Amino acid sequence: MSKQVVILAAGMGTRLARPLPKPLTELRDGRSIMKQQFDNLEAAFGAEFRAMIVVGFKLEAIIERFPAATFVYNELYDQTNTSKSLLKALRASGDGGVLWLNGDVVFHPEVLTRVAPLIEANQSFVVVNTSKVSDEEVKYTLAADGFIDLLSKQVEHALGEAVGINFVGAGDKAALIKRLEEVADNDYFERGIELAIELDSLKFKPVDISDLYAVEIDFDEDLQRANELF
Numbered sequence: 001m002s003k004q005v006v007i008l009a010a011g012m013g014t015r016l017a018r019p020l021p022k023p024l025t026e027l028r029d030g031r032s033i034m035k036q037q038f039d040n041l042e043a044a045f046g047a048e049f050r051a052m053i054v055v056g057f058k059l060e061a062i063i064e065r066f067p068a069a070t071f072v073y074n075e076l077y078d079q080t081n082t083s084k085s086l087l088k089a090l091r092a093s094g095d096g097g098v099l100w101l102n103g104d105v106v107f108h109p110e111v112l113t114r115v116a117p118l119i120e121a122n123q124s125f126v127v128v129n130t131s132k133v134s135d136e137e138v139k140y141t142l143a144a145d146g147f148i149d150l151l152s153k154q155v156e157h158a159l160g161e162a163v164g165i166n167f168v169g170a171g172d173k174a175a176l177i178k179r180l181e182e183v184a185d186n187d188y189f190e191r192g193i194e195l196a197i198e199l200d201s202l203k204f205k206p207v208d209i210s211d212l213y214a215v216e217i218d219f220d221e222d223l224q225r226a227n228e229l230f
Contacts, residue, residue: 004098005050006090007037007052007053007103010055010059011103015218020058021055021061023103024061027230033103034065036230040109041112044116053072054088055074056075073088081187083188083189084185097122098167104216105216106213106214107209107212108229125205125206126162127207127209128206129160129161129214130159130210133158133161140162148205163209166204172200175200176202179195180192213230
């Protein structure tokens with residue numbers, strides 16, 4: 001069965017201050033961030049994936065470059081956060097689980113190889129990096145059973161960072177959709193995951209990729225670091 005992949009690319013990327021959507025930012029090898037993501041997906045899954053991109057800011061630029069994808073429009077891209085973009089994508093998805101990526105993540109191709117068995121097993125997960133904990137990033141803690149407990153930028157005594165690559169299994173998707181409907185427009189999607197864990201007992205497994213790399217490009221220094229890593 002073809003894997004469903006969502007890329008969240010509706011935002012304005014104001015911190016990086018580029019004229020085009022942030023996923024189209026060029027890396028040192030000439031590829032855009034999103035092209036690197038597509039190359040990684042094709043290396044891991046071959047033709048066995050279907051990509052859906054949530055667009056908003058300057059959507060034509062993304063549609064023009066990735067015409068084979070399907071697109072979901074977040075018309076409130078300048079008023080809402082990733083929770084509502086993911087909600088639109090999950091509502092538009094078919095049966096089965098959904099892998100989703102933030103559109104500004106540059107990552108090692110082997111990340112997808114590592115998570116592939118969990119996708120096959122329909123096990124919801126959050127990809128994490130335990131090598132650093134930054135104030136600006138989404139952080140996490142674990143419950144006693146080893147699954148994700150708290151997941152937000154405000155987490156204290158965090159074990160590491162979420163890198164922006166996640167999966168919701170088929171059996172968990174309806175609960176996550178419900179919680180994403182409930183969160184505030186300006187919430188990140190991680191708030192929906194937190195509520196689904198707390199209120200619906202969903203189990204999101206942490207997948208540590210600290211030995212590889214995954215960099216969310218928020219600032220120029222992030223872009224510089226990503227370019228040094230691959």
